[in-house]
Amino acid sequence: MNIVIVGAGRVGTSLSKALDRSGHNILRIISRSTEKAEKLANVLGSGYGKDLTIPEDCEVVIVAVNDDAIHGVMKKLKAPDKTVIAHTAGSVGLEVFGSDIVNYGVFYPLQTFTDGRDFNFREIPVFIEGNNDHTSSLLRSLAASVSETVIYLISEKRKYLHLAAVFVCNFVNHMYYAGKEISGQAGMEFKVLLPLLEETMEKASDLGPEKSQTGPAVRNDKKTIEKHLDLLSFSPDLHKIYQVITDSIIKKYTA
């Protein structure tokens, strides 16, 4: 397909490379930052620019910009009626598309994207939605060309996936940070924890998280919990996090 990508950030970069590898034709990278657009366009051999006027031969525009910026892009976008316009945001619905757009939808890859990191896009689930059958079917075939897992999901439901991602990615990463801080108190580096991180993930993946829960909270081992809270006196934030999560685990498993 002939595709225009709006946004040369982490999602736009990763997605346009995956689409390019799958044989699609990236016509143009559009970004507020000419520098970023040029850099990405040079890798893909595509055009680039700031102007949001979409060429006649473009079949799909993918708008991979920050949630807050999507509305502004839609207001300036001048695209042929037949072109499908899709955004990549988990927590933004279809209402962001203006009434002058005919074919619109969502192309949400469930992953955390980072500059300079590459991963196998084929393993990432892509959640799609369209305002009509033509759009849904086109987005489905586009998603299927880069990923093995394509799921149609309406915005009301997709929002929950975005929220789930906050817990299993952003919050998990904050727990990793806490682990680093706390092992630092013993003069130990973060890397001593890595085998434990890996087994924790693999266990939850194999058995499900509910059958994998261990530790003082699930045993309601008040003596150890008290000792831990004492040790956390160096960080009021981690002390509070310890209490709230421990309470939740106790309530879930021992109530």
Place this chain on the structure above:
Amino acid sequence: MNIVIVGAGRVGTSLSKALDRSGHNILRIISRSTEKAEKLANVLGSGYGKDLTIPEDCEVVIVAVNDDAIHGVMKKLKAPDKTVIAHTAGSVGLEVFGSDIVNYGVFYPLQTFTDGRDFNFREIPVFIEGNNDHTSSLLRSLAASVSETVIYLISEKRKYLHLAAVFVCNFVNHMYYAGKEISGQAGMEFKVLLPLLEETMEKASDLGPEKSQTGPAVRNDKKTIEKHLDLLSFSPDLHKIYQVITDSIIKKYTA
């Protein structure tokens, strides 16, 4: 070495198998549960029983029982003076050993142990401590025979590692559970989150958690945070966890 293992639970099982594979001689498995002891002893070709009288030819006793049970074991244990006695608990110090024990220490493998799951013990860091040079040196060489990473660490510091493990294992697993609950609200299975779990771990491992933080909290994106808190009205516990961790991330990265 000639070794007796007290405890046929998850740690005792995993550790005695690793020691056996490394060519040590497991003389006996001692457990309150004869059934468990017999099952494990049959795998290892060792003796088993309930009696805590340690044979003369035993060089090391490893006490792999629950934190609360260690003290009781020490009171009943009858071991030759020359035998080294070590427990495997991260958050229990040397004070648990009675005054009649001559050589004592700690052998703490930093990992989450699960019935029926096997992993590469060589990758697990083992933290050791001894009350004298002979004990420390014996425990170091025993640990080095099963693991590539052996670190001497006093109890006061080891406690922090046990606490760090609670964050990166038990609390991370509770975040996984939250992710499962929340994606369930959209009718989606936990497995759609797995590629995200994996990339989150690999990214933190490669870049460190502080350079890996993404999501609404680190951007201080109040609009998305409000939307998420609304969605969490179905679970007061997850609502509270979301708030506390989000506050901590905002404070750390945007204050």
